[in-house]
Amino acid sequence: MSSLTVTNLVKKYPTFQLNVTRLRLDPGKIYGLIGPNGAGKSTLIKSLLGICPIDQGQIRFFERPFSDHQRESLLQIGVVLGTTDYYREKRLVSLTKITRQFFPNWDQDCYLTLCRQFNLNEQQRVKELSTGMKVKYQLALALAHQAQLLILDEPTSGLDVVARRQLQTILRQLADSGISILLATHLSDDLERCADELIVLRQGQIIATDTLAHFSAVHSSTTTQTLDDMIVALEVPDNAH
Numbered sequence: 333m334s335s336l337t338v339t340n341l342v343k344k345y346p347t348f349q350l351n352v353t354r355l356r357l358d359p360g361k362i363y364g365l366i367g368p369n370g371a372g373k374s375t376l377i378k379s380l381l382g383i384c385p386i387d388q389g390q391i392r393f394f395e396r397p398f399s400d401h402q403r404e405s406l407l408q409i410g411v412v413l414g415t416t417d418y419y420r421e422k423r424l425v426s427l428t429k430i431t432r433q434f435f436p437n438w439d440q441d442c443y444l445t446l447c448r449q450f451n452l453n454e455q456q457r458v459k460e461l462s463t464g465m466k467v468k469y470q471l472a473l474a475l476a477h478q479a480q481l482l483i484l485d486e487p488t489s490g491l492d493v494v495a496r497r498q499l500q501t502i503l504r505q506l507a508d509s510g511i512s513i514l515l516a517t518h519l520s521d522d523l524e525r526c527a528d529e530l531i532v533l534r535q536g537q538i539i540a541t542d543t544l545a546h547f548s549a550v551h552s553s554t555t556t557q558t559l560d561d562m563i564v565a566l567e568v569p570d571n572a573h
């Protein structure tokens with residue numbers, strides 16, 4: 333069973349158009365969604381989640397059409413979208429209490445373990461958290477409702493190297509347990525350490541999907557070429573080098 337299937341998705345903005353003819357995510361894999369600034373990564377993620385209405389296309393989570401099964405689908409998905417500043421005055425403990433009511437599969441032990449791992453103090457208010465701590469909190473919420481698919485928009489960008497490595501390890505373990513993960517990132521470190529497959533976006537279109545190993549074998553012209561070099565060569569048209 334696929335975790336996500338997208339067919340002929342179109343999302344139009346006045347100066348930008350996202351066109352995804354086909355995309356499929358399978359359980360147990362981490363998909364690195366990459367592309368230069370403005371390529372459409374966040375637009376794709378928001379379109380998938382119904383945050384911005386699409387103009388055309390079919391989205392199926394766990395084989396069910398999203399348009400007819402929004403609530404059930406969203407219960408199976410964990411989401412981290414940037415570091416949105418919400419409910420700044422609330423303590424984490426109150427925010428969690430509210431959040432968990434929406435999720436029948438909420439696992440409080442898992443949530444508390446993650447808070448400990450991430451050094452999150454539940455008595456703190458949202459406004460007192462650093463950027464990285466906000467990301468960690470969102471992740472703890474996403475993971476505690478036992479989502480089968482995680483959709484993460486640059487979750488590691490505000491994290492220090494220790495927290496980033498910790499998160500990469502957690503994501504790998506989750507994928508190995510059968511969870512599917514869509515990870516939008518600008519950090520090749522994330523890709524090298526945990527992605528199984530790459531989805532490369534440019535100007536609103538997927539220009540490549542490949543396993544990391546195959547991508548590296550095909551696109552590496554020299555043994556010293558880094559993953560960043562290969563991505564730049566693929567994403568930036570020749571005449572723009």
Ligand SMILES: Nc1ncnc2c1ncn2[C@@H]1O[C@H](COP(=O)(O)OP(=O)(O)OP(=O)(O)O)[C@@H](O)[C@H]1O
Nearest residue numbers: 345346347348367368369370371372373374375376
């Ligand atoms: N609400 C909006 N209204 C109009 N245009 C938008 C809107 N949101 C995004 N866009 C446009 O869509 C394009 C893709 O933006 P998007 O944020 O999806 O890119 P991205 O790949 O996530 O970029 P980054 O790596 O910088 O986060 C950009 O040209 C942006 O200006």
